[in-house]
Amino acid sequence: MERAGHLPGLSADAVDWRTLTFRRGAETLDVAVPVLGEAQIAELAERVRANARTFLRNRTVAEIAATIDRAVARLLDRDDPWRRKAERLLPLVTGYDAEMVRLGLTGYLKTFRGPELRKFIAEDFANPAVLDDFQPMPKGGFARAFGPELLLHVWAGNVPGLPLWSLISGLLVKAGTVGKLPSAEPLFAGWFAQILAEIDPQLADCIAIVWWKGGDEAAERAWLGRADTVVAYGGNDALEAIRARVPITTGFLPYGHKISFGMVARSALDAGKAGAVARQAAYDVARYDQQGCYSPQTFFVERGGRVSPREFAGYLAHELDALGSKFPRRPLSMGEAGSVASWRNAEETKGFADPSRALLGDPAGSWAVAYTDAADGLSPCGLNRTVTVVAVDRLAEAVPGLAPYRAFLQTVGIAAAPEELFALAGALGAVGVTRLCALGRMTAPEAGWHHDGRFNLLDLVTMTEIEGSAERAADAFAPYTD
Amino acid sequence: MTEARLVEELLAFIAAGEADEEAFNRMALAVFAHQFETNAPYRRFATQRARTLRTVKSWRDVPAVPISAFKDLTLSGRPPEECPHVFMTSGTTKGVRGKSHHPTLAVYDRSMTVNFRRRFMGEHDRLRMGILFPTEQAMPNSSLAHYLALAKSEFGTAESRYFVSDAGLDVDGATAELSRAEATGEPYALLGASFSVVHLMDALAERGRSFALPAGSRILDTGGFKGQSREMAAEEFYDRLSATFGVPRRLCINMYGMTELSTQFYDDGNEACPSVKSGPHWIRSRVINPLTGQEVPRGSVGVLVHHDLAHFNCASAILTEDAGVEVDGGFQLLGRADGADAKGCSMAVEDFLKAARAT
Numbered sequence: 143m144e145r146a147g148h149l150p151g152l153s154a155d156a157v158d159w160r161t162l163t164f165r166r167g168a169e170t171l172d173v174a175v176p177v178l179g180e181a182q183i184a185e186l187a188e189r190v191r192a193n194a195r196t197f198l199r200n201r202t203v204a205e206i207a208a209t210i211d212r213a214v215a216r217l218l219d220r221d222d223p224w225r226r227k228a229e230r231l232l233p234l235v236t237g238y239d240a241e242m243v244r245l246g247l248t249g250y251l252k253t254f255r256g257p258e259l260r261k262f263i264a265e266d267f268a269n270p271a272v273l274d275d276f277q278p279m280p281k282g283g284f285a286r287a288f289g290p291e292l293l294l295h296v297w298a299g300n301v302p303g304l305p306l307w308s309l310i311s312g313l314l315v316k317a318g319t320v321g322k323l324p325s326a327e328p329l330f331a332g333w334f335a336q337i338l339a340e341i342d343p344q345l346a347d348c349i350a351i352v353w354w355k356g357g358d359e360a361a362e363r364a365w366l367g368r369a370d371t372v373v374a375y376g377g378n379d380a381l382e383a384i385r386a387r388v389p390i391t392t393g394f395l396p397y398g399h400k401i402s403f404g405m406v407a408r409s410a411l412d413a414g415k416a417g418a419v420a421r422q423a424a425y426d427v428a429r430y431d432q433q434g435c436y437s438p439q440t441f442f443v444e445r446g447g448r449v450s451p452r453e454f455a456g457y458l459a460h461e462l463d464a465l466g467s468k469f470p471r472r473p474l475s476m477g478e479a480g481s482v483a484s485w486r487n488a489e490e491t492k493g494f495a496d497p498s499r500a501l502l503g504d505p506a507g508s509w510a511v512a513y514t515d516a517a518d519g520l521s522p523c524g525l526n527r528t529v530t531v532v533a534v535d536r537l538a539e540a541v542p543g544l545a546p547y548r549a550f551l552q553t554v555g556i557a558a559a560p561e562e563l564f565a566l567a568g569a570l571g572a573v574g575v576t577r578l579c580a581l582g583r584m585t586a587p588e589a590g591w592h593h594d595g596r597f598n599l600l601d602l603v604t605m606t607e608i609e610g611s612a613e614r615a616a617d618a619f620a621p622y623t624d
Numbered sequence: 625m626t627e628a629r630l631v632e633e634l635l636a637f638i639a640a641g642e643a644d645e646e647a648f649n650r651m652a653l654a655v656f657a658h659q660f661e662t663n664a665p666y667r668r669f670a671t672q673r674a675r676t677l678r679t680v681k682s683w684r685d686v687p688a689v690p691i692s693a694f695k696d697l698t699l700s701g702r703p704p705e706e707c708p709h710v711f712m713t714s715g716t717t718k719g720v721r722g723k724s725h726h727p728t729l730a731v732y733d734r735s736m737t738v739n740f741r742r743r744f745m746g747e748h749d750r751l752r753m754g755i756l757f758p759t760e761q762a763m764p765n766s767s768l769a770h771y772l773a774l775a776k777s778e779f780g781t782a783e784s785r786y787f788v789s790d791a792g793l794d795v796d797g798a799t800a801e802l803s804r805a806e807a808t809g810e811p812y813a814l815l816g817a818s819f820s821v822v823h824l825m826d827a828l829a830e831r832g833r834s835f836a837l838p839a840g841s842r843i844l845d846t847g848g849f850k851g852q853s854r855e856m857a858a859e860e861f862y863d864r865l866s867a868t869f870g871v872p873r874r875l876c877i878n879m880y881g882m883t884e885l886s887t888q889f890y891d892d893g894n895e896a897c898p899s900v901k902s903g904p905h906w907i908r909s910r911v912i913n914p915l916t917g918q919e920v921p922r923g924s925v926g927v928l929v930h931h932d933l934a935h936f937n938c939a940s941a942i943l944t945e946d947a948g949v950e951v952d953g954g955f956q957l958l959g960r961a962d963g964a965d966a967k968g969c970s971m972a973v974e975d976f977l978k979a980a981r982a983t
Contacts, residue, residue: 299968375969401971433968474915476925476947480961481972483914483927484945487690491697494668507915522976525968550971 144231146328147176148335148351151189157182160355162328164235166473171234175328175353180364183352187320187368190350191292194318197344203263203273206313209342211256216337218251224337228330232302236327237472238430243302246429249586250303254310258589263314265590266599273315273603282610287603289315290370290393296384298376300326301430306334308373311598313345320365323353324375356380363387371395371602395601397594400435400552403442403520404581405537405566406454407558411447416457419557422582424461426555428509429585431471432525435594436553436577436584439523440530442540451533452500455513459502462509462527471508471527478526479507485524486510519543537562541569548574552594555584627701627727630658630936634731634906637933638738643905648933651906652683655933655940662701666939669693683908688929688943691884694722699938702727707937711767713883714850724767724883724938732886735934736771737778739904743890744844744877745779748811751842753784754801756816756824762790767883768847772815775844780813788820795827802835802869811840814869818845818861818878819853825868826853836870843871846879858897880957884942886934889954902954907932911950914943914961925949927961 149157159174178186198206216222220229228247233240252258263270267287269277276284293312297305305321309331312319321331332351339346354361366372366384371393374384381396388394404426410419426438441458443451474482486503489512493499496516503510509527518532520543534540537558544551551574556563567578576595577587592598617623625633637643637651657677659666666689670676675687689699694713698704707725714721726732745751755772763769776784785801787794805812814821821843828834843865849855856864862873874893880901881888887907891899903909911926912919920926928948931941947961 301968397969399969399971401976430968433970435969435971437968437970439970476914476927476958476961479913479915480927480945480947483943484690484692487943488692488696490672491669491690491693494665494672494697505916522971525970525972547976550976 143172143174144329145174146323146351147332147353148339148346148349149176149178149186150193150347150350152178152182152186160353162325166234166237169234171231173235173328175323175325177354178352178361180360183361183364184368186350186352187292187365190318190320190348193344194291194316194348198313198316198318198348201316201345203270203314203316206316206345207256207259207263209338209345210254210259210310210313212341213334213337214251214254216341217334218248218255224333228302228333231329232327235329236300236302238302239469239472242429242469246585247303250306253587253589254306259310259314262310262590263599265592266597276606276608279607283613284608285605287315287605289317289603291318292369292371293317293319293602294365294369294372295319295321296372296374296376297322297324297331298326298380299324299433301434302327303330305331307593307598308375309334309349311602312373313349315599315602317371317602319349320369321349321351322365323351325353325356328353357383359387366392373397373602393602395596397435399550400594401520401522401547401550402436402438402553402555402584403440404438404555404584405540405558406441406443406581407537407556407562408444408447409559409562410557411444411449411454413448416447416449416454419581420454420457421461422557422580423555424458424465425582426584427458427462427527427529428465428469428471431527432523432529434585436587437525438529438553438555438584439525440520440532442532442534442537444537445533445535451531452513452515455500455502455511455531458529458531459509459511462511462529463504466504466508466527474526482507482510482524482526482528485528486512489530517543520547537566538569541566541573544570544573544575551575553577553579553584553587555579555581557581625654625658627658627662627937630654631728631731634933634936635734638731638734638904638906641905648905648908649683651933652686652931652940653680655936656680656683656686658936659701659939663699663939665697666699669697683931683941684910686931686941688931688941689939690943691722691882691945694724694884694938695720698723698725700725701937709770710765711770711883712765714766722883724886724935726886727937729770731934731936732770733774735887735904735906736774739888739890740775740779742904743892744775744813744842744879746840746842746875748779748840750779750781751784751811751813752805753780753813753815754798755784755786756788756793756798756814756820757786758788759786767881768817771881771888775815787824788816793820793823793827795824795831798824799828799831799833802837805837805841806835806870809838811838811842813842813844814871815844817847817852819847819849821845821865822849822853822856822861825864828868834868834870841869841871842875842877843869844877844879846881858894858899862894862897882930882942882944884935884938885930885932886936887932891954898956898958900951900954900956903930903932906934909948909950909955911948911955912943922950925958928955928957 158177162173164171276286373395375397498515500513512530673687709726711724712721760769760773787798874895889901889903910929914927928944947958948955
């Protein structure tokens, strides 16, 4: 039995626990998640708010970052008990291949080391000291940035460790933090809080990691009503339901589901390069089985290279097959298997009407690549290592068709020469794409990434300004005034 | 074999009252041969899977067509223009409707009536019926409208009537009719779409009305909620049904049918949920892993494949998107196998289409 969450000031005996059971093969893990009553919610919210006021407000952002760095260092140390636990239990809980989880954790956690955190802050604040004290402003006067006193994160999804992004963002702006664990991966965020507690108990007392069952209206309302700002992840239906319960005076930052894709220019399709490009593309597809918003679902591939789009689809298939033995796909629920099957069946059926289409896949259904010559636009695949390769004469031709999906576009993994890269970037940005990266890096955004094109830290703060007039007027009241 | 001859054989097969594995096999192979020979898209589909007249030896070898294919392919032995009856699926998120062409409804109707009598009518020859669904005239391409019209004409008394029209649900009419049944003691049957039943229950609750229908009364619901009414868990639905109409849950029968079939499945009431569904001797079901097409071990969850000999003009073996599990006496339906349980933040097909439609 593994106990999830982090409840400063509440004793475990005073709390009701519910068990979530995870199975992988013959292994079973029971995770106890806390179910809090309304009085406990009120008490915890007040405590976190008060602790943040006392312990966090007067720390410098550099001190906070140093503590986070030490916690992250422990999670990067493969001999640390917390790290060992994460490597052992996260594959069991999420179903992802153990080696993929291990590599993924390391790559991901590296982006939260001290120097990376400084980049993270510098990305949003030209002068990070504005988080600590009033700073002179170019327009005159002074300003200081304040984070919310109580920031509520409603997390979702099963990509290991994902909650860390917003959790750390909140801490860097000195917000008292309450995070709602995702039922699909209810462990990591609580562990992080517990590691912080070992390093810096006061800081950890400014964080509560809680749980409620998705859709539990009473618990949701109780929490939403107490936060100053709410950051929420999930599908649009879930976000809409949350938004309806957030008081109008509370800040609301939704992160909805997104779709991402890849682009391969003919300049990347000579015989010497195409193989490596396909390998990187396949890695982006296989990593976390396309569960991330940054995972590619379609590749637009340019005609006219030495390797044709159809051949590239073959390369991609070959690489997916190879990755399948190295990092096997996690076991699918019947619903997920049904999605893959119905996508595959639909692709196959289209092939009857249009012989230029092809479907490459292994008989066990562990991956599939659909290929089309037709001017198909972006389309979601069946996820879990299924992808469509669309042949185009010029990559730029694929862009206008993306416009209807502006609100859902996120990452484009791109293999193209510099001039093409910048030309395409302009067009893609204009239709709503917020991130371009190398193939092979789609699922690993760099430190300081502007998630969905937004400002991770700036979005959380309000500026308090001392206008020049106040400063000048103050002079009149100074003891040294003539 | 000509179509006329096949129809004759199928009617005889239905009339035989039972079929062992060998008899089912023989008929299934004849139907497959007919479909393979007369239906070019189906032949392509089967050939691609290396299933031909030579390689298909048992009904289990007949390749099952995914129901999504009914949207993209014209699966009809007879040219569609020669088929006076076309049933279409209700609008889906993709906006394309799957079609089933019927050159004749002789087999469909016989399949329906023989099975309906056995599974719904109990000891009654006719029952006074109330239909919570539009008429066949209002929805000429709805297989459910045809099914209910047939129920009314073949098994309903002359006073049976519809409670759904262009004007919507006739709550007053239904209330009067149900009160009348209550007063006279004549067993009554209420049949319709599950979502219409919810609408009626909600309307009655608003008026504070409930009924104690006479002994022998029964209710048939079908089709689920399809976003047309709020979703209700099965337990809650049948509890409310029983409380609202005074019909015990064992006489609240759920029919499971599809536009892509010519035969329906029923349970024997819903005292326990999920109920066990089964069909007559001319339809057989398998539970498979949708990725490999292999049958799953008995008792494991998979996706349902139905092999309906009565659906002779289209494709008798279909791969559904319904999750199910084989149990004694039939199978249990466990909802749709469609990725509604997706775990990540990657946009899934259904969401994408919904979102794209909204823009």
